Amino acid sequence: xxxxxxxxxxxxxxxxxxxxxxxxxxxxxxxxxxxxxxxxxxxxxxxxxxxxxxxxxxxxxxxxxxxxxxxxxxxxxxxxxxxxxxxxxxxxxxxxxxxxxxxxxxxxxxxxxxxxxxxxxxxxxxxxxxxxxxxxxxxxxxxxxxxxxxxxxxxxxxxxxxxxxxxxxxxxxxxxxxxxxxxxxxxxxxxxxxxxxxxxxxxxxxxxxxxxxxxxxxxxxxxxxxxxxxxxxxxxxxxxxxxxxxxxxxxxxxxxxxxxxxxxxxxxxx
Numbered sequence: 001x002x003x004x005x006x007x008x009x010x011x012x013x014x015x016x017x018x019x020x021x022x023x024x025x026x027x028x029x030x031x032x033x034x035x036x037x038x039x040x041x042x043x044x045x046x047x048x049x050x051x052x053x054x055x056x057x058x059x060x061x062x063x064x065x066x067x068x069x070x071x072x073x074x075x076x077x078x079x080x081x082x083x084x085x086x087x088x089x090x091x092x093x094x095x096x097x098x099x100x101x102x103x104x105x106x107x108x109x110x111x112x113x114x115x116x117x118x119x120x121x122x123x124x125x126x127x128x129x130x131x132x133x134x135x136x137x138x139x140x141x142x143x144x145x146x147x148x149x150x151x152x153x154x155x156x157x158x159x160x161x162x163x164x165x166x167x168x169x170x171x172x173x174x175x176x177x178x179x180x181x182x183x184x185x186x187x188x189x190x191x192x193x194x195x196x197x198x199x200x201x202x203x204x205x206x207x208x209x210x211x212x213x214x215x216x217x218x219x220x221x222x223x224x225x226x227x228x229x230x231x232x233x234x235x236x237x238x239x240x241x242x243x244x245x246x247x248x249x250x251x252x253x254x255x256x257x258x259x260x261x262x263x264x265x266x267x268x269x270x
Contacts, residue, residue: 039132046226064154106218128227137171
């Protein structure tokens with residue numbers, strides 16, 4: 001049985017590496033203006049940044065039921081990408097898919113640097129996603145004024161209430177799994193602040209280069225930008241996360257640089 005599964009995985013890997021990047025690759029996400037939530041926006045933006053850094057063409061399709069169309073995932077289930085016959089969801093599986101095709105950024109790193117970089121990627125994804133889920137679903141004012149209205153807007157009543165109940169339960173369950181459920185806001189801010197300190201220290205190791213590992217981007221640049229930029233630019237009744245990130249000027253400058261280079265939204269002013 002295990003031998004059969006291994007052979008199937010090897011066959012899939014071979015197919016991934018053989019096929020060229022499809023010109024009609026499409027990234028699926030919720031509607032940005034009225035529906036998408038902070039954790040989902042951060043994940044979607046991280047993937048968009050990564051694909052842009054790889055110089056890979058892709059379209060964006062916004063749809064109300066993107067989360068339910070997704071094949072699943074460890075955290076937000078979003079975004080998911082359809083590339084030819086393949087569908088992958090969330091940042092890491094999409095990065096792995098691109099790496100199978102030898103089109104990934106970060107190939108300039110040696111094995112030790114890659115291992116180091118992936119530790120940072122895991123730290124960023126876990127800390128920021130949990131903090132985003134916490135502020136979106138545990139903070140009552142944010143939940144009532146932003147999360148519930150945005151999540152339920154695409155569904156008629158009473159389906160909207162059922163969707164909000166289910167979505168919040170799933171978020172709280174995930175927070176419990178990662179042992180964030182019993183934290184207070186000060187604990188959350190402390191974790192975010194320590195993560196920002198770690199990132200800023202890493203960024204300052206190469207003060208004359210724009211990216212975390214020198215003159216060229218890697219996946220850490222994409223995922224850090226996705227979360228930091230989303231936190232900085234998302235307006236919430238409680239801006240504790242944004243106020244924490246704003247204290248780290250090198251990270252804010254990094255976000256401004258990535259935005260200007262790949263997106264040109266100019267949402268962050270000097």
